Amino acid sequence: MKTSERLDRLPTYLFAEIERKIAEKKAAGVDVISLGIGDPDMPTPQLVIDALAAGAADPGTHQYPSNRGRAEYRDAFAAFYRRRFGVELDPETEIVPALGAKECVFNLNLAFLDPGTVALAADPGYPVYTGGPLIAGADSVLMPLVPELGFVPDLDAIDADARERARLMFLNYPNNPTGAVAPDGFFERVVEFARANDILVVHDASYTETTFDGYVAPSFLETPGAKEVGVEIFSLSKGYNMTGWRTAAIVGNADAVNAYWKLKTNIDSGMFEAVQLAAVAALSQEGDRIAREMSAVYARRRDLVVDALRAIGVDVRSPKGTIYVWAPVPEGHSSASYCEHVLEESGVVVSPGGAYGPNGEGFFRISLTMDDDRLAEAMERLRSSLGG
Numbered sequence: 001m002k003t004s005e006r007l008d009r010l011p012t013y014l015f016a017e018i019e020r021k022i023a024e025k026k027a028a029g030v031d032v033i034s035l036g037i038g039d040p041d042m043p044t045p046q047l048v049i050d051a052l053a054a055g056a057a058d059p060g061t062h063q064y065p066s067n068r069g070r071a072e073y074r075d076a077f078a079a080f081y082r083r084r085f086g087v088e089l090d091p092e093t094e095i096v097p098a099l100g101a102k103e104c105v106f107n108l109n110l111a112f113l114d115p116g117t118v119a120l121a122a123d124p125g126y127p128v129y130t131g132g133p134l135i136a137g138a139d140s141v142l143m144p145l146v147p148e149l150g151f152v153p154d155l156d157a158i159d160a161d162a163r164e165r166a167r168l169m170f171l172n173y174p175n176n177p178t179g180a181v182a183p184d185g186f187f188e189r190v191v192e193f194a195r196a197n198d199i200l201v202v203h204d205a206s207y208t209e210t211t212f213d214g215y216v217a218p219s220f221l222e223t224p225g226a227k228e229v230g231v232e233i234f235s236l237s238k239g240y241n242m243t244g245w246r247t248a249a250i251v252g253n254a255d256a257v258n259a260y261w262k263l264k265t266n267i268d269s270g271m272f273e274a275v276q277l278a279a280v281a282a283l284s285q286e287g288d289r290i291a292r293e294m295s296a297v298y299a300r301r302r303d304l305v306v307d308a309l310r311a312i313g314v315d316v317r318s319p320k321g322t323i324y325v326w327a328p329v330p331e332g333h334s335s336a337s338y339c340e341h342v343l344e345e346s347g348v349v350v351s352p353g354g355a356y357g358p359n360g361e362g363f364f365r366i367s368l369t370m371d372d373d374r375l376a377e378a379m380e381r382l383r384s385s386l387g388g
């Protein structure tokens, strides 16, 4: 059997490798605490489950959905964007459902890239920002995110060749894996850059509803001119404990949304309509309240982890959003060797920063998706096996 060259070029997906290691340890009888994967541990809110059940019982949801999505779904996104961000969206032309942000990021590469063109991708960043261009037969050019610049790319450092070839730019704030938020003025500079270089900005808004200390994350589309050069992917996965539901939408520039829709009509047959009705429930004001409650839980866990790390001498920033803590590995370790060491010594799984791109090297990521007691135990194990 001969697989395609595009498949051969792909690296193993990061978490597939982590899952293999966990299975190995568990088989050896180790009580593994996995803080590797960012998958909310708390259940989906009851109002969403109830809406799914009611929707599933209605035969009107049982046939092929359309790739445009139900009017209720698009209207719910429009109302949410108006209420939450003050952004006006036309439900007819500026909103299309996506089967999760991952699918959407991937397919945008197929919709916009040709061989010889590139996507500008944050480094470190979500792996599909680089895997997607590869599968599309194109390339990615990495934009380093470094602590000195607050983990936002230095747009002036993007060279003329990359500007010329780039068709897409992937950004994500609040940011996975660094936990950084977009500083004031950054999105304005992005709009200017995109306009000057004819690039579609794709803002991955996976964590706008998961923020702490009174910080409220903006939509990229709040920025003047953003809709002329960009789209935003709003995922319900993290903010509403819905990773299993595969529910998101692409919103913003009508031409880009239409290009995505055109591609998708050839790939999948849309989102189960009962799931769309469930998402409508999540996007309600009651959903806003639940998302804030979830943020309070993560804020508490963040404090627990940051305090524990600082107590063993790790110089870590306390993030204002996301479900991650991004911390430097000790002197003398690579991120991979440190994560192996932590797993061996304490049975705790954390992700190596290098797996998110070359500029993730020197860091590790702790996911806060574990109940407080287990998280506290994980920190205690780190302290006793690694402190001092």
Ligand SMILES: *Cc1c(COP(=O)(O)O)cnc(C)c1O
Residues within 6 Å of the ligand: 038, 099, 100, 101, 102, 103, 126, 172, 176, 204, 206, 235, 236, 237, 238, 243, 246, 247, 248
């Ligand atoms: C989790 C995550 C995704 C995937 O979201 P889905 O909607 O579940 O596909 C995409 N981007 C980033 C930055 C993420 O952290």
